[in-house]
Amino acid sequence: MMPMEEALERLLSQVTSLGRTESVTTPLARGRVLAQDLVSPLDVPPYDNSAMDGYAMRAADVAALGGEGAVLPVSQRVAAGSVPQPLQPGTAARIFTGATVPEGADSVLMQEQCEAIADAADSTGATRSLGQVRIHGPLTVGLHIRRRGEDLRVGQPVLSAGMRLNAASLGLAATAGAAALTVAARPRVALFSTGDELVLPGQPLGPGQIYNSNRTTLHALLLAMGCEVRDLGIVPDSLEATRAALREASKDADLILSSGGVSVGEEDHLKPALEHEGRLDLWQIAIKPGKPLAFGEVTSTGGRTWFIGLPGNPVSSFVTFLLFVRPVLLRMQGATQLTPRALPLPAEFTWTKADKRREFLRAKLSDAGGLQLFGNQSSGVMSSAAWADGLIDLPPGATVAPGQVLRFIPFNELF
Missing domain, CATH: 2.170.190.11 (Molybdopterin biosynthesis moea protein, domain 3.)
Incomplete structure (x- = not known):
């Protein structure tokens, strides 16, 4: 299995900035990536x-x-x-x-x-x-x-290209008199799920069917990353339907994102479909949850559209998006900070199930500032992600004792 760092390096070495920019009024630029340095045209404050x-x-x-x-x-x-x-x-x-x-x-x-x-x-x-x-x-x-100029001086850099804009940075831009900012254009992402067992929420469930939660989760994550999302729905489990979905998605998308169908079973059609419509690398990543990851491109329609296929289990899909799709989308927007910051925090639990893979455990911050673990860490238990405040990044083969300092990635660093 491939280490996570190697897989991420391979992804980011192939994906480049889209290079498209647009001007957005400053109050509406939250979450966007700044494409052009902002320099102060005045002293702030302009007088004592x-x-x-x-x-x-x-x-x-x-x-x-x-x-x-x-x-x-x-x-x-x-x-x-x-x-x-x-x-x-x-x-x-x-x-x-x-x-x-x-x-x-x-x-x-x-x-x-x-x-x-x-x-x-x-x-x-x-x-x-x-x-x-x-x-x-x-x-x-x-x-x-x-004093005049104690916050900003004329000609001083205010905000740097490549940063994601938050409310405080927008307030600083407004302080410098910027009514609009030049930001990276939103990546266009085509989203679909595969699986005959999937049903949209609100529809009745038949025998052997489940509701499609991944579509909702991934759509929300894409919006949080500043993307324009084209939702293609659920693609039936057939080679022809999968190929047609890829061609349709590639017409106006920068990235095609799917969940499910990235294994090598008889009903997993993404691999042969991508091989017909472009190319595909199918990787087994040494992480848990989320081992299978597909990466490739669709070229059959004359252009080049990147493709990432995530596993079908809901927590696996959620975690692999945060670990792999998020930095790809940031790279497409020219962001300079691609990796989230982690906090060293003490465990308030015991973990004896050492795994050979690198694990990402769903955990919550306690009132005492320690980490509490959700009881069921199965990749199919989405309630663990909804309950949690972030992910514990646990090295391969590690166990945990109370008080042990762990690497914790808060969700507010990832969304």
Whole structure:
């Protein structure tokens, strides 16, 4: 059997970036792969501004008046979006969060440490100034001031091509003024399942039939990877139907993805079908679940469409998608980070069933930060994947004792 690393290397050595790009408005680019570096056209923030509601002043003016307890007249009021006047010496400016710090001010004291003193009314009942402020807190130069360019500088790289965009990176792009981003076009994926025993959810089950869960799982995973999905449904177990499905799928797809029919039984027709319509490599991967994996291409229609065939057992199909199809789709989109990050976490279970293959066990994080194992690790038990928070990557021949540190890949690194 082929080690997982070798199989993945073979896959990625043949698949290249599609090279297609499109412009997408920034709020809609979540999960897409950035195709063009974003460079900041401005300083962020573009001016010194207040991090607090309070009073802007000179620290030296307060020190000259004895520090805490000093009283300064208020010379102006500065709201966010307004343009302040230079600060008059010996005065303070009432200021609000995000407002431009007046020229000459070097600190902001939050309003909770200030006491506003209103001016007395004159004979007409009107007040002629903005009052005074008494200082009730320590003051240092730079206090509560967000400096111009402390987040981004003009010409500074903001986001790099090849990264998958999340909500925080989109917020950063918007901070730099980017209304749209150039991203990799969505890979076009044709999806089908094989098997006369499969029935769509909602239809009645006949003798020997089961509901097709793989189609739903894989469709959801493809959407999470930013793909355009063309669902071709269930293909009957015949060589002619399988060949026809491959030709139809290859017309406008970058990748054909199937589940089931990748073994070598008499009713497994993908191997001869691919050999007629293009080429196929059928690999036995040294992992559990998910040993059989098919990889090839359809060329009979004049183009070149990649094909990956996953095993039919639902957990095997789910896991092999995450381990093999996910990095292929990322490579097609020009992503730079293809492998998920793993966490070292302690086991809260015992595992004595050492296997010669590398195992991917479904596990959940406990409130104590350890790993709990689903009781039934069968490749046909999809409830193990729905229950879990991620996969334990267990080396061949390994057993597990409580407290042993294991390599855990969270699902939020994979979806």
